[in-house]
Amino acid sequence: MTYVVTSKLNGFQLDVKGRVQGIGFRPFVFRLATSLGLCGSVKNTAVSVEIKLNADLSLVEHFSQLLIQQCPRPGFIESITREPHQFLVQPNGFSILPSLSEGEECTLSFPPDLAICPACIQELINPTDRRYQYPLINCTQCGPRYTIIHDIPYDRTHTSMAAFPMCVDCQTEYNNPLSRRFHAEPICCSTCGPAIWFQQNTKPREEGKTRRTISDSLKICVEQLIQGKIIAIKGIGGFHLVCDATNESTIRLLRTRKQRPSKPLAIMFKDRQHIHSYFSCTSNVMQQCLKLLESKPAPIVLLSKTYLTQALPAEIAPRQHLLGVMLAYSPLHWLLLDSIKKPLIMTSANPPGEPICITNNLALQQLKPFADGWLLHDRNINHRCDDSVINIINNKPQLIRRARGFVPDSLPIPDQLEHGLLKEKYLLALGADLKNCFGITIGANALLSSYQGDLANSACLQAMQQNLKEMQTLLKLPENSLQAVVVDSHPDYYSSHFGRKIAEKYQTPIIQVQHHHAHFASCLFENQVLPDQPVLGIIFDGLGFGDDGTFWGGEFLLGDYASVQRVANLKPFPLLGGDKANKQPWRNLIALLAQSDCLQQTKNILTTQNIAQEEINTLLKLSHRFPLSSSVGRLFDAVAALLNIVPYEQTFEGEAAMQLEALASYYKGQATPTELFKIIPQHKRLLLDSSPLWYFLIEQLNNKEKKTKLAFIFLNSFVEGVFQTIISLQQQGKQFHSIALSGGVFQNAFLLSTLQNKLESEGFTVYTPQQIPCNDSGIALGQIAVALAQTEIKNNGHLCA
Ligand SMILES: [Zn+2]
Ligand SMILES: [Zn+2]
DSSP, rough: OHHHHHHHEEEEEEEEEEEESSSSHHHHHHHHHTTOOOOOOEBBBSEEEEEEEEEEEEHHHHHHHHHHOOOOTOOEEEEEEEEEEESSSSSOSEEEOBBBOOOOSSSOOOOOBBBOOOHHHHHHTTTTTTTTOOOOBBTTTTBOOOBBBBBBSGGGGGGGGGGGGOOHHHHHHHHHHHHHHTTTTTOOOTTSSEEEEEEEEEOTTTTTTTTSOHHHHHHHHHHHTTOOOEEEESSSEEEEEEETTHHHHHHHHHHHHHSSSSSEEEEEEEHHHHHHBBBOSSSSHHHHHHHHOOOOOOEEEEHHHHGGGOOOOOGGGGTOEEEEEEEEEEEHHHHHHHHHHHHHEEOOOSTTTTTOOOSSHHHHHHHTTTTTTEESSOOOOOOOOOOOOEETTTEEEEEEEEEEETTOOOOEHHHHTTTTTTTTTTEEEEOOOOTOOEEEEEEEEEOOOOOOOOSSSSSHHOOOOOOOHHHHHHTTTGGGGEEEEEEEOOOTTTHHHHHHHHHHHTOOOOEEOOOHHHHHHHHHHTOOOOSSEEEEEEEEEEEEETTSSSSSEEEEEESSOEEEEEEEOOOOOOOOTGGGGTOOOHHHHHHHHHTTTTTGGGHHHHHHTOOHHHHHHHHHHTGSSOOEEHHHHHHHHHHHHHOOOOSSSSSSSHHHHHHHHHHHHOOOOOOOOOOEEEEEEEETTTEEHHHHHHHHHHHHHTTTHHHHHHHHHHHHHHHHHHHHHHHHHTTTTOOOOOEEEEEEGOOHHHHHHHHHHHHHHHTEEEOOOOSOSSGGHHHHHHHHHHHHHHHHHHHHEEEEE
């Protein structure tokens, strides 16, 4: 008799890895298993979803096939491992078991936040539905995830929703396999869920929380927005300052209060139809944009103003050709837009330079100078997560800011590099200071943190340190299992200091990676390139500390993950006034004009820009004392200064470069490429010298040539100069077929697309950044790649394939 019992108890255990938590995966498994008449169970573990099936092999194989084919989006299955399993008791039916936290390593991909789904919107507007107009409605397909989680596995008890016990109705839905909220962890309704209330800036705290209903609070908020007030609204990853996007004077008020004279502001529309009433959407590019806008991460997408069919105030993005647009991604946003029937300005709510507010208390204190009122709720945000930003360049989306909707998704480490990881250890990379993001390896993947801001601001530095600690806790990565800490080679970066402190404390090696090498490696990493011969990295950015102690930023690097050789660069010039030269574009103009010996010809031009001759003379006299830089970012600043399209001091980082791109994009004519750069061999390198450019521009300005045309010619000639440098390198005998483009300057769509097209038409393979920002926020992944390659070589003498 024994064998009969055994066979009835036989079965298999499947361990499913990938993004399989927080997307309705267990309910999906439940439905699939019951539809096939299978008995067994499913549960989340810290590292996978574990499925036990009381079935024979062929049925289990069939089940696995369907699992992969029908996995609910935005989930995906990375791997399914299978082993025989002996049940102690024969299962009667299929069940979802409570989670068990276990496992030493954490390789689980837990989900980012998901934009509201169509089914929830239908309930939101249905007066007979019990969640009618409830602003925190969600289901297994939508709602907050990463921002409310504080531990894994992803279960309600490990989220901010643990504070809200389910009512009977919600509990019934949660337990019902036929409900679309079956095991929806953040499930709630107006009876059991978080409260929403409005608070006026003038009234004492907490007033109104108990007196007003949710719908009254929303009504007051909408009335205030219509009246032109600025309201701080708690979103998914933080607070926004919100106002009517059609009201020019309110936008001006917002700019004054935030001391943000011209940095572009993002606009939120309700849905596709709402976009249609402002933009012509027939072009392929706009169709691609709409798809991105409606995707689960619901990022800000940069749309060209040329598609506008109904005017919006110029104040939203003065002198820019792009508008940052997003769709309502939370039910709260959706309800506000549905009732106000106008687009809304949504900008991160923070004191200048500080991290975005996430707690009610801080928002009430810190946003007092900016907001006329607050729309609050008491579902805690555990992780700060700014809106992500995407630009479409050459028909491909490029992430400029990677945060909400993308974090904490990780990227696979290219196979070859993976060998550099020691067993049960992990790497921590601290990125750069400006636009900081840190990176962590989790098993064979690397995770890039959300956007942490500029670490020179002490609040951002503190927030980053806090975020890192939370991430280590969440991923169950103790500091004592660190393999190494990777930092930028800049001796004075806050991130480098912090990294050294951690390394010292845990007696862990510290690995320094040169800034532009990290940019280069980050581009190769995300493109999963395993080079078998050197790749040319063209890395253009603001500034990074170079191996020779000067500041680099216009670099041609030949090599791979492990090492690079600097084979060419923009001819260095002094940063007049040191750090001030990063903020005041005219200082770089003076430096470059002096270098090219044409300062005399520009006296008139400079006088009209209020740059005193005396100041120029003093700076030039001291020029040998200032650090040298080969920065393309500063070259662009100088051109913008000569064209007089930027203020004396930039009001935000990248302003000059953005103005230049906008101007060039407005030019609709043709221009023959002109040789405005010359290539000078020096020692073992090539220098790209901009002297001819200045003579040309001065002459054209004196001839009153249009600035749009000059910006257009400049960008095209620069591309030509870059191309000629590449040809010269090949003539010198340098061998390469592939080119990687990275660094913040490549956020310039005009530059990236022109250069990429040119290089591809000449037969080169070109790698460009897409999922990982090309600016400094993508550097941490490059640091990880370089550290892994160097470790592997140290251990084995070479990179193992
Ligand atoms: Zn939903
Ligand atoms: Zn409820």
